[in-house]
Amino acid sequence: MAMPASEIEALIKAAFPDAQITIEDLAGDNDHFAATIISEAFRGMSRVRQHQLVYAALKGNMGGALHALALQTSAPE
Amino acid sequence: MEDPVFAEIKSKIDAAPVVLFMKGNPMFPQCGFSARVVQILKHSGVSFESVNVLEDPEIRDGIKVFSDWPTIPQLYVKGEFVGGCDIVTEMFQSGELQALLAEKGVSQDASA
Numbered sequence: 001m002a003m004p005a006s007e008i009e010a011l012i013k014a015a016f017p018d019a020q021i022t023i024e025d026l027a028g029d030n031d032h033f034a035a036t037i038i039s040e041a042f043r044g045m046s047r048v049r050q051h052q053l054v055y056a057a058l059k060g061n062m063g064g065a066l067h068a069l070a071l072q073t074s075a076p077e
Numbered sequence: 078m079e080d081p082v083f084a085e086i087k088s089k090i091d092a093a094p095v096v097l098f099m100k101g102n103p104m105f106p107q108c109g110f111s112a113r114v115v116q117i118l119k120h121s122g123v124s125f126e127s128v129n130v131l132e133d134p135e136i137r138d139g140i141k142v143f144s145d146w147p148t149i150p151q152l153y154v155k156g157e158f159v160g161g162c163d164i165v166t167e168m169f170q171s172g173e174l175q176a177l178l179a180e181k182g183v184s185q186d187a188s189a
Contacts, residue, residue, distance in 0.1 A: 071163050
């Protein structure tokens with residue numbers, strides 16, 4: 001029931017090719033991650049909408065194979 | 078016809094100005110993320126209703142579809158989905174949560 005960081009990054013990268021992605025494995029257990037994603041695609045969107053786009057990119061894995069992924073999203077400065 | 082689970086969720090959201098869908102209850106949260114949002118609301122002096130999704134699998138699954146949000150907790154203020162644990166934490170730290178509550182006319186002086 002775990003998902004490696006590389007797989008998470010690949011899914012996000014596929015949806016947001018321009019994104020700068022940082023993924024941290026919080027507990028070293030491949031199950032609790034924090035991701036920071038900076039992409040032009042987020043500009044002008046509410047945080048809820050930004051996170052919804054990331055969850056969509058993860059194709060239903062969030063809340064399933066991916067138990068915990070803390071998200072921080074923004075458009076480039 | 079509206080889905081009966083959605084209708085029930087809607088009535089829970091409309092039942093109070095601030096509604097938190099969470100795992101466990103505010104006294105005994107059963108997940109760290111739910112516990113954090115409870116702490117933030119208490120710290121902000123906000124009275125809120127909570128819905129323990131662990132008591133009702135239909136609500137637990139239904140709220141995820143209803144909000145288009147895959148995880149619990151979920152915070153609603155005046156019928157509007159504010160976010161989950163990450164967004165609520167970020168908004169609290171930046172002062173946006175307090176501003177939103179003030180804008181929506183939610184009292185922030187309940188004793189914790």
